[in-house]
Every structure is written in structure tokens, then in C-alpha cells.
Amino acid sequence: LLSGLVAFLSGVHSQVLFQVDKQALFKEAGLLKCDTPMVGEHMDYLKAPTPDWNGTYSLLEDQTKRIYDLVKANSKEMNIQNLYSEGLPVDMKNYSTDVELVVYERGGLSPETVQAVNGIEGDEVVLNWLRDNPREDWSALSDNIKPIPRKRPVDGKLRVAFVFGEHGRELVSTEMGEFFLKVLAESSTETLLPLLNGDSKLVKEVLEALDNTVIHAVPCENKNGRRIVETKDEDDKNVYHIPQELLDTGRRKPPNQCQRANSRFIDPNRNWPAKWGNKPYDYQPWQEYPGPEPLSEPESRLMFRIMHAVEPQAVVNIHSGMFGMFMPPDYTPIMVNSADSLAQLRLQQYLNDKWLDGKCSTGGGGHSVGYVAYGTTNDFLRLGFQIPSTQTWEIFGNQKAEYYDCFSLLNPIGEAQLNEYLTRWTRLALEHISLLYKGLVPGIRSPEGVFSEEVAKLPNPNACGLTKNHIDAMDGLSDIALGRGNRSERLRFVEEAMENTAVLNMPTYKELFDKQNNVAEALAGGIHEEMGTQDIHGIPEEHGK
Numbered sequence: 001l002l003s004g005l006v007a008f009l010s011g012v013h014s015q016v017l018f019q020v021d022k023q024a025l026f027k028e029a030g031l032l033k034c035d036t037p038m039v040g041e042h043m044d045y046l047k048a049p050t051p052d053w054n055g056t057y058s059l060l061e062d063q064t065k066r067i068y069d070l071v072k073a074n075s076k077e078m079n080i081q082n083l084y085s086e087g088l089p090v091d092m093k094n095y096s097t098d099v100e101l102v103v104y105e106r107g108g109l110s111p112e113t114v115q116a117v118n119g120i121e122g123d124e125v126v127l128n129w130l131r132d133n134p135r136e137d138w139s140a141l142s143d144n145i146k147p148i149p150r151k152r153p154v155d156g157k158l159r160v161a162f163v164f165g166e167h168g169r170e171l172v173s174t175e176m177g178e179f180f181l182k183v184l185a186e187s188s189t190e191t192l193l194p195l196l197n198g199d200s201k202l203v204k205e206v207l208e209a210l211d212n213t214v215i216h217a218v219p220c221e222n223k224n225g226r227r228i229v230e231t232k233d234e235d236d237k238n239v240y241h242i243p244q245e246l247l248d249t250g251r252r253k254p255p256n257q258c259q260r261a262n263s264r265f266i267d268p269n270r271n272w273p274a275k276w277g278n279k280p281y282d283y284q285p286w287q288e289y290p291g292p293e294p295l296s297e298p299e300s301r302l303m304f305r306i307m308h309a310v311e312p313q314a315v316v317n318i319h320s321g322m323f324g325m326f327m328p329p330d331y332t333p334i335m336v337n338s339a340d341s342l343a344q345l346r347l348q349q350y351l352n353d354k355w356l357d358g359k360c361s362t363g364g365g366g367h368s369v370g371y372v373a374y375g376t377t378n379d380f381l382r383l384g385f386q387i388p389s390t391q392t393w394e395i396f397g398n399q400k401a402e403y404y405d406c407f408s409l410l411n412p413i414g415e416a417q418l419n420e421y422l423t424r425w426t427r428l429a430l431e432h433i434s435l436l437y438k439g440l441v442p443g444i445r446s447p448e449g450v451f452s453e454e455v456a457k458l459p460n461p462n463a464c465g466l467t468k469n470h471i472d473a474m475d476g477l478s479d480i481a482l483g484r485g486n487r488s489e490r491l492r493f494v495e496e497a498m499e500n501t502a503v504l505n506m507p508t509y510k511e512l513f514d515k516q517n518n519v520a521e522a523l524a525g526g527i528h529e530e531m532g533t534q535d536i537h538g539i540p541e542e543h544g545k
Contacts, residue, residue: 099223270374
């Protein structure tokens with residue numbers, strides 16, 4: 001019996017059998033319970049639905065053409081560029097892609113804006129950074145990591161970037177990209193009044209913000225992954241062949257419409273340097289393989305190049321799979337305890353209640369989503385590019401859909417439902433820009449480290465990733481902004497709350513896999529002692545660590 005157990009434990013290559021009691025770890029770290037509403041409905045069908053490419057949804061080629069036409073028709077205020085990257089050759093094979101970058105500046109593109117986008121460098125800026133910044137330092141987030149210096153002024157127009165379509169199967173993301181750009185191109189009192197429910201005060205605030213903001217939008221980051229989604233499984237003919245080592249034992253190749261990664265099955269949202277190469281204990285290779293090296297993929301290299309040149313003060317990455325608005329970090333369940341993050345939490349809850357009926361989870365990405373993630377885009381944008389506001393919005397999810405029904409799981413099925421969500425989230429995006437412009441996020445058009453009176457008057461949210469120290473810091477910052485109590489004492493109180501925030505590093509896949517092998521080795525040693533010189537069968541050498 002023991003011999004069989006040893007053979008079983010040693011023979012499991014890609015699976016970790018040990019369970020992680022997340023709730024026990026959360027309790028020990030002092031994490032507070034939070035709202036994570038389950039949204040969706042069970043669907044009865046004989047065959048899973050597929051996208052209507054001739055009606056509700058658009059093929060990438062058609063959508064891209066319409067965006068070029070939109071920019072051409074609004075050339076005074078909009079500019080579009082096509083950027084190309086080759087990525088890292090793997091196994092002597094080259095891999096490349098391209099993206100569009102759309103820039104919008106209401107009233108007319110300024111020379112400074114045009115100069116910035118024309119100055120986007122090639123892949124060499126990524127390669128130079130990789131050469132000067134050791135991978136090991138960033139994978140461990142050691143004290144040696146160095147943020148990228150910011151060169152562009154922050155006292156001029158606000159700069160906000162929106163990234164759509166980072167995962168191929170999230171069709172609603174790219175649909176929102178086109179919808180959002182149309183709204184911007186047509187923005188006026190007449191067009192925004194009906195969109196914003198006749199709120200003339202908000203329309204005025206949004207237009208003032210747009211007059212003083214430059215918006216950069218990537219309509220589809222992961223074009224190659226999207227093309228897989230658009231390819232019928234029966235027409236695939238192994239053009240898109242998933243490496244067997246990325247499939248869990250016994251798992252079949254997922255349907256093409258479940259393609260999350262790029263076309264060499266590397267997730268662009270796991271390919272960034274911060275914590276790169278670490279794998280979560282519930283690691284799913286076919287969905288979140290981080291690649292052979294950080295920034296090996298042309299998708300992530302292109303985003304690096306754009307952020308390096310544009311230097312936005314705020315970034316929103318649009319995804320789907322659930323309803324949520326999240327912030328870094330993704331690599332731990334505990335939120336950053338800083339004034340800018342805490343202010344954004346309150347603002348997220350305000351927007352959630354106003355535009356989304358309070359259906360969204362909010363807070364730290366490493367808790368709200370239900371799992372931690374390493375090597376993500378937004379973790380590096382905050383740590384590497386020092387962008388104060390980096391948010392991930394999950395704009396739709398049917399969490400009761402079947403596992404391989406990826407279309408229904410991640411996207412609205414009907415045209416009416418799709419339009420409803422595009423409208424809701426675009427309203428939210430416009431007010432988000434307005435709140436940024438008003439200086440409600442500390443460090444963006446406002447002093448760092450303090451709340452504004454408007455944020456101080458908002459209630460504490462029931463967000464994910466918070467401890468009592470986060471609540472104390474929010475309360476203290478509110479007291480300071482509203483003049484309650486002794487300012488010096490309140491400042492010390494906030495500082496102590498932030499400094500004493502717990503740290504929680506979740507077990508990694510490697511740690512649990514090594515533990516599994518250690519158990520097998522210990523059992524094997526015990527059997528050797530009992531059986532003397534007899535061999536233990538069923539433990540092939542290649543199944544060791």
C-alpha cells in the first residue's frame with residue numbers, strides 16, 4: 001500500500017495534491033470578510049452558444065477597419081498608429097504581432113501629444129531594460145528593484161490609458177473599446193445628456209475633464225489569441241496546436257473560443273517582471289503559462305513601449321469573467337495600504353453603487369478574483385512605471401455557466417444585454433475620468449498621501465483585501481481631511497496603521513509540489529528501512545524533483 005502511494009505521489013507531474021486552506025491563512029493574517037457577489041444564471045441548451053459574428057459581435061478585422069474609419073473622420077482630435085513587435089524567438093521560431101494605439105484629445109491634438117506617440121521606441125527599449133534589471137530581483141521583488149524614472153510633466157493635461165482585449169476570448173472587452181471610442185469622438189452636451197441619464201451637472205464635469213485629458217486606447221492587445229477564438233474548431237486543422245505539456249493530465253484541448261493566451265499559448269497578463277515565474281498553487285498551465293522569460297511576448301513588449309513613452313497617470317485594463325473593479329497587488333491577497341489605493345477603493349464603491357447596482361466586487365486583485373496571480377500587467381505598471389492608478393475592470397461574467405462554455409461565461413449573448421453592459425461601463429469610465437481630473441486620487445492632480453474632503457465624506461467600502469489596519473488608515477485620513485481631532489496625532493495613527501499592515505505570501509505551486517515529493521521520499525525511506533535491500537517498484541527516476 002505504501003509503495004503504491006509513493007509511486008502515485010512521485011508520478012504526478014503537473015498536479016499538486018495538497019490542499020490550501022485559504023480561509024485559515026486569511027484569518028491568521030487578519031483579512032476581513034468582503035462582498036463577492038455571484039452573478040449569472042444557469043443556461044439549458046443542447047449545444048453551447050457561439051458568437052454571432054454577423055450581428056452582435058464583430059470579427060477583429062472588421063472592427064479594426066471601423067476604428068480606422070472613425071479616426072479618419074475625426075482626424076483633428078484623434079490619431080491612430082500601428083505598432084509591431086517580434087518578441088523572443090523560442091525553439092528557433094519567431095513570433096510577432098501588432099497593435100493599434102488610438103489617441104484622443106478633445107479640441108485638437110497638441111504638439112506634445114503628437115510628439116509623445118511619435119516617439120514610441122522599438123523593442124530595443126524593452127531589451128535595454130531587461131539587460132539592466134536582473135530577472136531575479138523582480139521575480140522576488142527584492143530591495144534592488146528600481147522603478148523607471150518618469151520624464152513627462154504631471155502638471156499639464158491628465159493622461160489616461162485604456163487597454164482592451166488582453167485575453168482573446170473576452171470579446172466584450174474589445175466591443176467596449178470600439179463603443180467607448182465612438183462615444184469620445186461624438187462627445188458633446190447633446191450626445192452625453194441621454195447617455196448619462198440627463199444629469200447635466202455630470203455632463204458638464206465630464207466635458208471639462210475631457211477638455212483637459214489625453215486618452216490613449218489599445219482596442220485589442222492580443223490579436224493572435226483573438227484570431228484563434230474566431231477560428232471554428234473543425235476548421236482549426238492543428239494550426240493552433242497547444243503543447244501537450246501545458247495540458248493537465250487527462251485534459252482535452254479546450255475549444256478555440258476558450259483561448260485566453262496568445263497563439264503560442266503564453267498569457268500576456270503573466271509575462272511581466274513583477275513576481276514573474278512564480279506559479280500559484282492552483283496553477284493552470286493551459287491558461288496562465290508565463291512564458292520562457294519575462295517580457296518575452298510581443299504583446300507585453302508593445303504595452304511596455306507604449307507606457308514608457310506615454311507615461312499615463314492612470315491605466316484601466318478591461319477584462320471579463322466576473323463583475324469587479326480591482327487594484328494591485330495581484331500577487332498577494334492583502335491590499336496596498338496607501339492613501340491613493342484607499343481613496344480609489346472608496347471611489348470604486350461609489351461608482352459601483354451608482355452605475356452597476358452594487359454588483360461588483362472591489363478591492364485588491366489577489367483577493368477579489370479568488371486567486372493570486374504573478375507577473376501581471378498592472379502589478380508592474382504600479383511598481384515599475386510608478387503609475388498611481390492602475391485598475392482592472394471585469395465588465396461581465398456569467399459565473400454559473402459551464403466551464404468550457406467560454407462564450408457564455410465571459411460575454412453577454414444577446415445584443416440587448418451586450419449594449420446594456422457597454423453603456424453602463426462607458427458611463428462609469430467617463431465619470432472615472434472626471435474623478436481623476438478633479439484630483440480625488442492622491443498624487444494625481446493633488447497632493448500625495450492625503451484624502452480630499454470629497455473622498456473623506458464617502459463611507460468605507462466592504463472591499464476585498466482589507467485588514468483592520470486599512471480601515472484605521474481610511475478613518476484617520478478622513479479625520480485629517482475633515483479637520484477632526486489633533487492633526488499630528490492622526491498623522492501618526494495613519495502612519496502606524498500603514499506600517500503595521502500584515503504581509504501574506506500564499507503558497508506557490510513549487511512549494512507544494514516540493515512538499516509532495518518530500519512526502520514521497522520520506523515514505524520511500526521508511527519502506528527501504530522495513531524492506532532492507534528490496535527495490536521499491538513504480539518510482540521511475542524521471543518522476544523526481
